[in-house]
Amino acid sequence: MQRIGSAADVDSQEFRRNDLHNRQLAAELKERQRLARFDRPEKDIERLRRQNKLFVRNRIAALLDPETPFLELSTLAANKAYNGEVPGAAQVVGIGIVAGREVIVHADDSSVKSGAWYPLSVKKIVRALDIAIENRLPVVHLCDCAGGFLPLQAEFFADRYHAGRILRNQSILSRMGVPQVAIVMGQCTAAGAYVPALSEYNIVVEGTGAIFLGGPPVVKAATGEQVSAQELGGALMHTSVSGTSDYFATSELHAIAIARNVVARFHQPAKTCIDRVAPEPPAYDASELYGIIPEDARAQFDMREIIARLVDGSRFDEYQPRYATSLVCGFARLYGYQVGIVANNGVLFGDSALKGAHFIQICDKNRTPLLFLQNVTGFMVGREYERRGITKDGAKLIMTVSSASVPKFTIICNSSHGAGTYAMSGRAFDPRFVFSWPNSQISAMGAEQAAGVLTHVKARQLARNGGRLSEQELAGIREPVLEEYRERSSAYYATSELWDDGILDPVDTRTALAIALSASLNAPIDAPQYGVFRM
Amino acid sequence: MYHSFEVDGVDHTLWLSASRHGYRLHLRDEVIAPVAFTERSDSSGILTIAGQSEPVRFVIDGELIHLHIRGRTRTLRYIDPLGAYAAGNDGTCPLVARAPMPGRVVAITVSPGDSVSAGTALMMIESMKLETIIRSPQDGIVERIHVKENESFEHDAVLVTLSKEGF
Amino acid sequence: MPQLPFDTVLIANRGEIAARIVKTLRKLGLRSAVAYHEIDARTPAVSMADLAIQISGNTPIASYLDTRQIIAAADQARAGALHPGYGLLSENAEFARAVTDTGIAFIGPLPDTIELMGDKIRARNFVQSNGFPVTPCVIEEDDPATFASRAQAMGAPLLVKPSAGGGGKGMRIVRDLNTLEAAIEQARSEAGRYFGDARLYAERHLEYPRHIEVQVLGDRLGNVVHLYERECSVQRRFQKIIEETPSPALSQELRARICDTAVRIARAANYRNAGTVEFLLSGDDFYFLEMNTRLQVEHPVTEMITGVDLVAEQIYAAAGRELAFSQSDIVSNGHAIELRLYAEAPERGYAPTTGKVLLLEYPNDVRIDSGIMQGQHITPAFDPMLAKIIVHSPSRMESVLKAHRAVRELVLLGCETNANLLARIVSDEAFLGGHFHVGYLEQNPHLAAGNFSAGMSAFLASAALLTRPVRDSADAVPELHSALGNWRN
Structure with a gap:
């Protein structure tokens, strides 16, 4: 395999300007993540202390094997929602190692609104369990939730992907033979009560943990019966009377020790075997990514420069290097695993779509996982291209992306717009994981373009009523539209809404992908199978 | 962990x-x-x-x-x-006086039911040619004496169990 | 050489000394018999002896102190002689008499000599009246009512001791006269329990003298020789830990003087077996401390430098033979050190330790007098001494190096010992230079404390790698995740 010869000039003005800009973006990301993880009102920390509860981060630290990685997902979920008052959507989700097993950790963060479930909390939990299902990862639930946030129940209760989906997904996991263990570290009420109940194993912490469908106030209101939480559904009752729980723990750490012991006994099916050799670091330093990603999102850059800083030895075996050059395809290795890379080097044309569709089928037949690196403004438009059938060629690409059986991973490196978002394995196409870079933008069309269209529409409405707008008035309409559009196509908005699995500092991408790739191989890869290609 | x-x-x-x-x-x-x-x-x-x-x-x-x-x-x-x-956090553990080292009981100076305060001599033991007095770690009532005079014991053996008054 | 008047010897002792005596009996072609308590069934002496006879009692120690059972065992073994070893009944004149009365030869001095030297006050008076130096002293029974005030008048520091005592039992140092009364009470209580004799005396306590003792050997005909001195100053709580000979503290002239004094004391006492005269040495002055009418724990260092088998000489003396050598025949050759291995934790105030000997490996090229074997339980029932390592080399420096190597090569797992302390002492500068005294360990508490964390990582690494859950949890982590380590995004 040939090594990519980087053309980046690290001493150039442009490189240094980009570097400064992207390092600032990375620093901003780290700061926002730090706040979402640790910044809590003193009264909430004090409450945990009073309740003899550990902070969720400490619980997870104790749960995980020391000296192993933890890939946290959707750290900034809900960062643009609920006035920013529900950091992380009051949930911590990630892939970690417990007793040597790759597991999904799902933890309620009771330092945020007592761990209450908001609509985006439910979305994050459902997504965590979808990941568990797609990748057959066992789940450890750390339950400490005050119940659903009732004022917003309409947004998380009744629909297909609302809270019921959590319980449905748990059941599906169990049916698939993927085990779960729940530690009850707080009160699990109503639907929350079923989380431990639907886990193969559950452990209740004496004194703080309790499971019941209706808590003491509900019981009192319904039947007048006066009963304490521990009496109603505490560790002793459930482990010795009802049989709802399996293990009685005297402390949170005791419960975690039991859970680790339980996970150590999980059956470990052999992972899917794909082509793998000994790993090799890239020949170029990952931190050079900061100088390559352009400060101006519209500026073009060569995606091979990115690939050179992600893959083993910076070696890349390019497929059809001379044909349809706006889509770069080729083979590389990531921590030794062979992957097929599909990356944008400009707008998608009909031939780019054909090249991509062919390459994806090769990878699918070859059991080679796919990595999509997005920087796409969409498909080319115009009479000439329509006449050549760009839509039917685009459909071929979308068909292969939708149908490929190998695991897919998508990184939104810069722009992600229009049908390009879809054809490059966007969220809707079930890649195993989607990650964004902090500079990235995702929307139906670019912000400038969209603002132009929207301003034009508005101007036309006014014109119909006989008005005519001055340049100043047009700008007055355009600016707020542009501002809102930018806000809603930012990486922070996307991650707030769980359109991705989290924003990555670009230098972390290689490792995050390795962890994701390894996790994905817990599920078998089906034989390739496709629908009807429009020829 | x-x-x-x-x-x-x-x-x-x-x-x-x-x-x-x-x-x-x-x-x-x-x-x-x-x-x-x-x-x-x-x-x-x-x-x-x-x-x-x-x-x-x-x-x-x-x-x-x-x-x-x-x-x-x-x-x-x-x-x-x-x-x-599991062992931690056990609030029901009775108070006990343990042997600081292996040895032999020379004389027992309390009986079950006696009320003792912290520091009260419970027994004299002999170890390493020296006599050592085992004292009550806390206020309480002697519930049980686990050894007899002249009996040998190992390090950390429970010598006397106390119960808390009003328990 | 005429035949010995007995062919079987009963050993009324246990541990390393019983095993050591068996070795000499074998060498002399005598049958060995040991009396043992059940708890000692799995010890070297019992497995080595030709005959082992079980005795019993309320406590293990009580059985070894039961004169009636011991004599019955000697009868049963048809023993013509009895070796009492050290400690236990070895300095009990009544026992020696009872043995002699049954027609069994007691391997030791005459009961009267035991009696004389066993009573520390009588012994002091005897020595003093014969013109030898003793430390100032007040004796309780001279006037019990004024004992405390007379002791007080002598001034601090002083030492309160049981008249019948030995081996440091019941001794109390008083540096603050306000604590004198309490020390007297405690010493009295311990004396009563250990020796059945609560009489006390108090003597001037020399701060930091050396403990020098002289091995003597006498026969029925009144011949007395010395076998040079032993330096026994490395002590804790009056318990010797390391002994050596020659003493690095003695000039030729002083050595000759102290050895000669010992011979004259023994001769005055009509001494007819192996015995030891103990002195305290302060500067160039020495004072009689006491005389031990038995074999000493540390006798092997003397054997190493003189080539004399002291147990054999004891047996010959008891058989009435004349000494086979004169003073000029006894030559001191090289230097010998003995390290005593105790079941105790110097790091925790010398607290006794217990356990099962799971692995026992002794170093090569040195003499080991061992009282333990693999599989044996170390209990708190007896003195905590497990074994002695004895090295012999041409010079003191070579001996010290050899001792250091030997104690580090010794492997005893399952019961904590003082081996680390021994290794620290023999590599300590003061010890290497020969500059120490009986207060040496007390003044250098760092020796007992040890370096807590030294080399800890090697221990933790070994323990981790030998513990299945630790190794399993390392092996369980996928290679990729191990390589990534503690990565966070």
Whole structure:
């Protein structure tokens, strides 16, 4: 395999300007993540202390094997929602190692609104369990939730992907033979009560943990019966009377020790075997990514420069290097695993779509996982291209992306717009994981373009009523539209809404992908199978 | 959750991780790599640590690991997290006076039912040619005396159980 | 040489000394018999002896102190002689008489000599009246009512001791006269329990003298020789830990003077077996401390430098033979050190330790007098001494190096010992230079404390690698995740 010869000039003005800009973006990301993880009102920390509860981060630290990685997902979920008052959507989700097993950790963060479930909390939990299902990862639930946030129940209760989906997904996991263990570290009420109940194993912490469908106030209101939480559904009752729980723990750490012991006994099916050799670091330093990603999102850059800083030895075996050059395809290795890379080097044309569709089928037949690196403004438009059938060629690409059986991973490196978002394995196409870079933008069309269209529409409405707008008035309409559009196509908005699995500092991408790739191989890869290609 | 070994009453947390060459040992404030152990017989082996080889004699007796390295002997106790965390937080544990060292009972100065305060002499023991007085750790009532005069006991044996007044 | 008048010897002792006596009996072609308590069934002496006879009692120690059972065992073994070893009944004149009365030869001095030297006050008076130096002293029974005030008048520091005592039992140092009364009470209580004799005396306590003792050997015909001195100053709580000979503290002239004094004391006492005269040495002055009418624990160092088997000489003396050598035949050759291995934790105030001997390996090229074997339980029932390591080399420095190597090579797993302390002492500068005294360990507490964390990582590494859950958890982590380590995004 040939090594990519980087053309980046690290001493150039442009490189240094980009570097400064992207390092600032990375620093901003780290700061926002730090706040979402640790910044809590003193009264909430004090409450945990009073309740003899550990902070969720400490619980997870104790749960995980020391000296192993933890890939946290959707750290900034809900960062643009609920006035920013529900950091992380009051949930911590990630892939970690417990007793040597790759597991999904799902933890309620009771330092945020007592761990209450908001609509985006439910979305994050459902997504965590979808990941568990797609990748057959066992789940450890750390339950400490005050119940659903009732004022917003309409947004998380009744629909297909609302809270019921959590319980449905748990059941599906169990049916698939993927085990779960729940530690009850707080009160699990109503639907929350079923989380431990639907886990193969559950452990209740004496004194703080309790499971019941209706808590003491509900019981009192319904039947007048006066009963304490521990009496109603505490560790002793459930482990010795009802049989709802399996293990009685005297402390949170005791419960975690039991859970680790339980996970150590999980059956470990052999992972899917794909082509793998000994790993090799890239020949170029990952931190050079900061100088390559352009400060101006519209500026073009060569995606091979990115690939050179992600893959083993910076070696890349390019497929059809001379044909349809706006889509770069080729083979590389990531921590030794062979992957097929599909990356944008400009707008998608009909031939780019054909090249991509062919390459994806090769990878699918070859059991080679796919990595999509997005920087796409969409498909080319115009009479000439329509006449050549760009839509039917685009459909071929979308068909292969939708149908490929190998695991897919998508990184939104810069722009992600229009049908390009879809054809490059966007969220809707079930890649195993989607990650964004902090500079990235995702929307139906670019912000400038969209603002132009929207301003034009508005101007036309006014014109119909006989008005005519001055340049100043047009700008007055355009600016707020542009501002809102930018806000809603930012990486922070996307991650707030769980359109991705989290924003990555670009230098972390290689490792995050390795962890994701390894996790994905817990599920078998089906034989390739496709629908009807429009020829 | 780290592993823990107790040596002379002090807990040492550590973690071992595999690497391409042997293992890495993660201690509280340092990482030593590579480390490896080759067993030569049931009770001897070679420890390789940071490039040096040390002959080790060892006996594993349950949770106790007895080691002889470079002329020094130490006994380390592996702390099973399940047991260790379960034992903590037990508020119902009765008050007891334990033997600070192995020895023999010389004279018992209290009887069951006696009310004692912290510091009251409970018994005199003899160990290492010296007499030592076992005193009550707290205020309470003598519930049970576990040894008789002239009886020998081991280190940490429960000598007297006390109960708290009003319990 | 005429045949010995007995062919079987009963050993009324246990541990390393019983095993050591068996070795000489074998060498002399005599049958060995040991009386043992059940708890000692799995010890070297019992497995080595030609005959082992079980005795019993309320406590293990009580059985070894039961004169009736011991004599019955000697009868049963048809023993013509009895060796009492050290400690236990070895300095009990009544026992020696009872043995002699049954027609069994007691391997030791005459009961009257035991009696004389066994009573520390009588012994002091005897020595003083024969013109030898003793430390100032007040004796309780001279006037019990004024004992405390007379002791007080002598001034601090002083030492309160049981008249019938030995081996440091019941001794109390008083540096603050306010604590004198309490020390007297405690010493009295311990004396009563250990020796059945609560009488006390108090003597001037020399701060930091050396403990020098002289091995003597006498026969029925009144011949007395010395076998040079032993330096026994490395002590803790009056318990010797390391002994050596020659003493690094003695000039030729002083050595000759102290050895000669010992011979004259023994001769005055009509001494007819192996015995030891103990002195305290302060500067160039020495004072009689006491005389031990038995074999000493530390006798092997004397054997190493003189080539004399002291147990054999004891047996010959008891058989009435004349000494086979004169003073000029006894030559001191090289230097010998004995290290006492105790079941105790110097790091925790010398607290006794217990356990099962799971692995026992002794170093090569040195003499080991061992009272333990693999599989044996170390209990608190007896004195905590387990074994002695004795080295012999041409010079003191070579001996010290050899001792250091030997104690580090010794492997005893399953019961904590003082081996680390021994290794620290023999590599300590003061010890190497020969500059020490009876307060040496007390003044250098770092020796007992040890370096807590030294080399800890090697122990933790070995323990980690030998503990299945630790190793399993390392092996369980996928290679990729191990390589990534503690990565966070």
